[in-house]
Amino acid sequence: MSHAAPRPLSVSARGPLRGTLTVPGDKSISHRALMFCALAVGESRIRGLLEGEDVMATAAAMRAMGARIDRDADGTWRVHGVGVGGLLQPEQALDMGNSGTSTRLLMGLVSSHAITATFTGDASLSKRPMGRVTEPLSQMGADVRSSPGGRLPLMVRGLCPAVPITYTLPIASAQVKSAVLLAGLNTPGITRVIEPVPTRDHSERMLRGFGAEVTVEDSPEGKIISIHGEAELKPQTIEVPGDPSSAGFWMVAASIVPGSEIVIHNVCMNPTRTGLITALKLMGADIVEIDAREVGGEPVADLRVRHAHLKAIEVPADLAPSMIDEYPILFVAAAVAQGRTVARGAHELRVKESDRIAAMRAALEAAGVQCEEFEDGLAIQGSAGAPLAGGGSVASLLDHRIAMSMTVAGLAAAAPIAIDDVSPVATSYPDFFETLHALTGAAQ
Numbered sequence: 001m002s003h004a005a006p007r008p009l010s011v012s013a014r015g016p017l018r019g020t021l022t023v024p025g026d027k028s029i030s031h032r033a034l035m036f037c038a039l040a041v042g043e044s045r046i047r048g049l050l051e052g053e054d055v056m057a058t059a060a061a062m063r064a065m066g067a068r069i070d071r072d073a074d075g076t077w078r079v080h081g082v083g084v085g086g087l088l089q090p091e092q093a094l095d096m097g098n099s100g101t102s103t104r105l106l107m108g109l110v111s112s113h114a115i116t117a118t119f120t121g122d123a124s125l126s127k128r129p130m131g132r133v134t135e136p137l138s139q140m141g142a143d144v145r146s147s148p149g150g151r152l153p154l155m156v157r158g159l160c161p162a163v164p165i166t167y168t169l170p171i172a173s174a175q176v177k178s179a180v181l182l183a184g185l186n187t188p189g190i191t192r193v194i195e196p197v198p199t200r201d202h203s204e205r206m207l208r209g210f211g212a213e214v215t216v217e218d219s220p221e222g223k224i225i226s227i228h229g230e231a232e233l234k235p236q237t238i239e240v241p242g243d244p245s246s247a248g249f250w251m252v253a254a255s256i257v258p259g260s261e262i263v264i265h266n267v268c269m270n271p272t273r274t275g276l277i278t279a280l281k282l283m284g285a286d287i288v289e290i291d292a293r294e295v296g297g298e299p300v301a302d303l304r305v306r307h308a309h310l311k312a313i314e315v316p317a318d319l320a321p322s323m324i325d326e327y328p329i330l331f332v333a334a335a336v337a338q339g340r341t342v343a344r345g346a347h348e349l350r351v352k353e354s355d356r357i358a359a360m361r362a363a364l365e366a367a368g369v370q371c372e373e374f375e376d377g378l379a380i381q382g383s384a385g386a387p388l389a390g391g392g393s394v395a396s397l398l399d400h401r402i403a404m405s406m407t408v409a410g411l412a413a414a415a416p417i418a419i420d421d422v423s424p425v426a427t428s429y430p431d432f433f434e435t436l437h438a439l440t441g442a443a444q
C-alpha cells in the first residue's frame with residue numbers, strides 16, 4: 001500500500017465549533033470485525049465499519065487468505081468466512097501499510113494455520129517492534145523470520161496444530177494479548193493470557209459474541225483470559241460504534257475554542273477506552289454523557305462538549321492504557337490549560353506510528369509551547385486560555401494522530417501552524433477535514 005503524495009496544510013484559528021456529528025467506526029473493533037467474520041462459517045454483515053486505510057489493509061489481507069468481502073451501496077459490508085482453520089496461503093506478501101493492529105493480530109492468526117505469510121509495511125510500520133508478538137507466537141510453534149531488530153518485512157510460517165501456552169504480558173498491549181488469543185483460536189486445548197494491567201478488551205467481547213469460549217478471571221497476577229481452541233465462529237451482524245479516539249480530537253477542539261458547543265453521537269464508551277474523557281474532566285472540561293446505552297456488546301453514549309477553562313493536572317499514570325492513542329491530543333489540551341501539566345508512565349508512546357513523545361514535543365515547541373521531555377512522557381506549560389503563538393512548521397512523521405492533534409492546536413493559535421503532511425489522517429479518519437469544515441463553518 002503505497003502512501004499518498006504529501007499534503008501540506010496551514011491551519012489558522014477558526015471557530016467556534018458548533019453542531020452535531022458522528023465519528024467513524026471504531027478502528028480496533030473494525031479490524032476485529034473483519035477478521036472474526038472472515039473466520040466464521042457463512043455470511044456476516046458489518047455496519048459502520050471504519051473505511052480508513054488501516055482497516056482496508058486488514059480487509060485486503062483477509063481476502064488474500066480466502067475470505068470474500070464486499071461492500072454494498074448502503075455501506076454495509078458482507079463477509080463470507082472460511083471457518084477457523086480455513087485460512088489459505090496468501091499468494092503475495094501482505095501489505096499492512098501503516099497499521100500496527102493489522103500486522104500484529106494477523107501474525108497471530110497465521111501462526112496457528114498451516115500457511116506462510118510475509119508482512120510488509122510503510123516506513124513508519126517498518127520501524128515498529130514486532131518481537132513483542134513473535135516471542136509468544138514462536139513459543140506456540142510459529143517459525144518467524146524477521147528483519148534486524150524484529151522488524152518488518154517479516155515472514156511467519158504457522159504450525160498446525162500449534163501448542164497452547166500461558167503467556168504473561170510483559171507490556172500493557174492489547175495487540176500482543178489479541179495476537180496470542182487469535183493464535184489460540186485454532187490451537188487445540190486452552191490458550192491463556194495473563195494481563196497484569198487491563199487493556200482494551202474488544203477481542204474478548206467480540207470472540208464471545210461469535211460463540212467462542214472465552215473466560216476472564218481475576219487473579220493476584222492480573223486478569224487471566226482463556227480461550228478454548230478449535231472454536232467454531234458463527235456469523236454475526238455487527239454494528240461498529242463510533243471511535244472514541246477519533247472523538248477525542250473534537251472533545252479537545254470544542255474544549256479549547258471559546259464559544260464551542262458540540263454533540264458527538266454514538267461514541268464507544270468501553271471503560272478500557274475512556275481515559276481521555278477522565279483526564280479532560282479532571283482538567284475541568286464540560287463533557288456530558290447523554291443516553292448511555294449498549295450497542296453490539298459495547299457501551300455507547302452521545303457526548304455534549306462545551307468550551308471550558310481547563311486547568312493543568314498531573315495525569316494519573318494508571319490512565320495510560322485507556323488513553324494510549326489520545327496522549328497527543330491531550331498534550332494539545334494541556335498547551336491551552338492554566339498551569340503545567342505533567343504526563344508520565346506513557347513510555348509506549350515511543351513505539352507508535354512515530355515516537356509520539358518526541359514528535360509532540362517538537363510540534364508543540366514549534367507552535368511556541370514550552371515542554372520538558374521525559375523518557376516516559378512530557379510536561380507542558382499551558383497558555384491559560386490565551387492563543388498559542390503558532391507560526392511554526394510541524395512534521396507529522398507518517399503519524400495520523402500527530403497530524404490531527406496539531407490541526408486542532410492550529411484552531412487555538414495566533415499565527416497559522418504549517419503541517420508538512422496531513423495525508424496520514426486517511427489511515428484512521430478519512431473525513432476528518434470535512435468534519436472540521438462542517439463544525440467550524442470555515443473553508444477548507
Ligand SMILES: O=C(O)C1=C[C@@H](OP(=O)(O)O)[C@@H](O)[C@H](O)C1
Pocket residue numbers: 027028029101172173174175176178200324325348
Ligand atoms: O488492539 C488494538 O486495536 C490497539 C491497541 C493499542 O496498541 P498496543 O497494543 O500496542 O498498545 C493501540 O495503540 C492501537 O491503536 C490499537
Ligand SMILES: C=C(OP(=O)(O)O)C(=O)O
Pocket residue numbers: 054098099100101102325352353401428
Ligand atoms: C497506534 C495506533 O495504531 P496501530 O498500532 O494500529 O498502527 C493508532 O491508531 O494510534
